[in-house]
Amino acid sequence: MKPTKAPLRDDVAKRKIYEAVLQRILNGELKPGVRLVENQLAEQYTVSRTIIREVLFTLLRDNLVERNHNRGTQVVSFTPDCVEDLYEIRKSLELLALKTAINAMPLEPLLAFEQRFRELASEAVQVAAPQHVEVDLAFHAFVFEHCQNKRLVAYLENVSQLIHSLRLLGYELEDVVRETGEQHLALVQAFIRRDLATAERLLSDHIDWSKRNALRMLILRRGIAPVP
Amino acid sequence: MKPTKAPLRDDVAKRKIYEAVLQRILNGELKPGVRLVENQLAEQYTVSRTIIREVLFTLLRDNLVERNHNRGTQVVSFTPDCVEDLYEIRKSLELLALKTAINAMPLEPLLAFEQRFRELASEAVQVAAPQHVEVDLAFHAFVFEHCQNKRLVAYLENVSQLIHSLRLLGYELEDVVRETGEQHLALVQAFIRRDLATAERLLSDHIDWSKRNALRMLILRRGIAPVP
């Protein structure tokens, strides 16, 4: 019989490394264009290259890195066109999700979100930026988690993650934060009223606005990574 | 200088194996639920398990197989719900593609498609089934290849491939073939007139109709593969 044999091969290791690298991409430590060297990562996480390779394939699957034969892996970088494309897709999919979510989202969390948005609106913007980001992500995730279409959720998570990884949301800018907050508040109120038509219009506008913002940010900071 | 050093390690091998396995899934040789054993495939294609493993990861990326830790890889199988989900996503994305493609598709190919649809309409259905399938795929591919959104194309190809892999299109049924042909003809004519509104309506209806069809087929043939 097996004693407390510590789970020597658990695949949990692989997932943890994936999460770790993902975080490093999302929080901006690994910027677009940076090369991910297999040996380096293997040493960092004290596993064999085999594991790292599989993690890289997973990141590839999630569109977070690019891979060139014999030339390694690098964090994706986007042209303005790509950003525009991504937002258009997101709009379509999120509107699709909304159609069924509007009646499936339970009331209490919606009220909680409304409350939270009100609170944030009355606080100083600069200090609360991280919380704004957090609530923003949670809110959108909340919507599409209630669309009852697993595959759609998967696609949306993928797209959201990509957009987030670009770090183009513009939460450094005060007016952006304020305006986003207002849009979210209006949205959640439409949700509470189960008013699909209004919600669709607001969501569509909201995503268009985010897109314009992202593009502005992208132009603002040229030079962090060359585009192919 | 390098002589005609035959490309010993070219990664072309990997792609070829991917294509081969993909074909076997698409043409129905590897049915949903079938397990893909690494050693077996390695022997079949006379490569090491390493290669096969990477091919399997790629198939996983394309959502064509499922993978369970320590329990291997199998071809995906779908519940009716999944099929419904998939078609809804496809509808959204293809409508998005249409919006920009409607004015980007060159005229000649459209006229050629119209011609082709007319021809097929007047032929005996049974004998022409494979050609119907071929034109069907080509037509939809033609539309979304002109949407000028690379990522959208990638998603759409993925979804189309998945739907195709289900082999649920119902081209064995005479009335299905005929009806599909008529819908395509109407569609291409709307494209030629650059009539977005009509095209959107027709495309939406067409995909809904395909979906109902697929669901019918799915129910028709229970027992080919158990669903989880």
Next chain:
DNA sequence: GTCCGGTCAATTGTATACACTTTCGATGGG
């Protein structure tokens, strides 16, 4: 007969060694 536990073959997971490619800099000729 059925349920339980253990053993064994088949299969997947991981590490490592080696082969090949690419990159970049040094060296030498023009």
Next chain:
DNA sequence: CCCATCGAAAGTGTATACAATTGACCGGAC
């Protein structure tokens, strides 16, 4: 001084060996 060429170093690609897990088969107790 510039450029071509060679070569070493770094990095990726592939094969193979071994470890761990799973699932099935088998025998015995109840």
